Amino acid sequence: MSASSKSRHRHNKVWLNGGIVPPEEANISLFTQTAMRGANVYEGIRAYWDEAAGRMNVWKLDRHIKRLFESMKIMHMTSPYTAAEYRQAVIDWLRANDFRRDVHFRLVVYFGDAGTGGTTAYKPEDVEFGAWIAGGGGRSDGQVDDGISVCVSSWRRINDDSMPARVKAGANYQNSRLAGIEAAERGFDDALLLTREAKLAESTGAGVMLVRDGELITPPVTAGILESITRAFLLDIWRRRSNRPGVERDVDRTELYVADEIFLCGTGKEVTPVVAVDGMPVGDGKPGPVTRELQAALWAAARGEDPAWAGELTPV
Numbered sequence: 109m110s111a112s113s114k115s116r117h118r119h120n121k122v123w124l125n126g127g128i129v130p131p132e133e134a135n136i137s138l139f140t141q142t143a144m145r146g147a148n149v150y151e152g153i154r155a156y157w158d159e160a161a162g163r164m165n166v167w168k169l170d171r172h173i174k175r176l177f178e179s180m181k182i183m184h185m186t187s188p189y190t191a192a193e194y195r196q197a198v199i200d201w202l203r204a205n206d207f208r209r210d211v212h213f214r215l216v217v218y219f220g221d222a223g224t225g226g227t228t229a230y231k232p233e234d235v236e237f238g239a240w241i242a243g244g245g246g247r248s249d250g251q252v253d254d255g256i257s258v259c260v261s262s263w264r265r266i267n268d269d270s271m272p273a274r275v276k277a278g279a280n281y282q283n284s285r286l287a288g289i290e291a292a293e294r295g296f297d298d299a300l301l302l303t304r305e306a307k308l309a310e311s312t313g314a315g316v317m318l319v320r321d322g323e324l325i326t327p328p329v330t331a332g333i334l335e336s337i338t339r340a341f342l343l344d345i346w347r348r349r350s351n352r353p354g355v356e357r358d359v360d361r362t363e364l365y366v367a368d369e370i371f372l373c374g375t376g377k378e379v380t381p382v383v384a385v386d387g388m389p390v391g392d393g394k395p396g397p398v399t400r401e402l403q404a405a406l407w408a409a410a411r412g413e414d415p416a417w418a419g420e421l422t423p424v
């Protein structure tokens with residue numbers, strides 16, 4: 109399997125198992141469990157360009173590495189590297205690509221060749237484990253500014269008793285993909301998924317928050333969601349600014365139709381306003397003031413403009 113030999117896409121350099129390689133040399137075997145069964149876990153991470161300091165900073169790197177280890181633990185993966193080694197690998201990869209802009213990238217830990225061990229192999233003596241870092245895209249232009257229109261998907265979110273959403277596994281994104289295809293075919297930008305109990309979970313690749321009568325509301329971590337790092341940050345910012353906790357509770361579908369504001373939150377989506385749900389405008393159909401305020405707070409923190417969050421930045 110080659111990252112780019114037959115690809116129509118341009119890729120940046122890749123960190124693969126300890127070395128920096130050009131994308132056409134970033135090859136792993138088709139005998140790997142990651143190629144065959146999507147057996148991997150990963151983190152989507154962002155580094156922001158700090159204009160004043162003239163350098164890149166990784167936002168919340170240690171928190172991402174912690175979640176990566178949580179995903180590996182649940183999936184019975186033996187980490188091929190230590191947390192310190194992943195940290196250094198991210199810095200090495202960013203330096204090698206010499207980015208001078210905000211970039212989104214992925215740190216993937218994968219199950220390699222398991223021989224005849226098949227689906228249940230998990231011990232280091234039975235299966236090789238490896239890791240790569242690749243990516244370097246920016247953001248979906250326009251969406252963070254103008255907002256997006258979403259539908260509620262007819263597909264239900266994966267459940268903790270079968271395919272835990274708490275694990276950031278590559279394979280989980282096939283559930284997202286089905287919902288995303290349905291949304292695109294119906295003319296929406298993205299989809300929100302409900303749990304089997306018909307409570308709001310999240311979008312195809314981000315958490316979701318609502319504003320109703322001045323309260324910030326978001327589904328609990330038990331509602332089939334990834335424990336989003338951006339979600340935790342926004343709840344923290346909200347508490348500091350309003351002196352009230354954000355409300356983590358089950359959300360019904362119909363609350364989406366009467367919310368004053370809705371937005372997606374995540375490393376990739378950052379804070380993306382949702383301006384319509386199922387064809388109905390959210391509030392006045394424009395990104396709302398709380399959405400804008402939290403968006404600005406995230407960017408200020410991640411770009412090194414808010415000293416309160418300097419400890420969450422890893423300089424490159």
Ligand code: PMP
Nearest residue numbers: 313314315334336337338374375
């Ligand atoms: N949910 C899903 C399904 C996601 O893919 C993401 C993006 N990683 C998120 C939520 C947001 O998580 P985070 O804020 O940690 O990026």
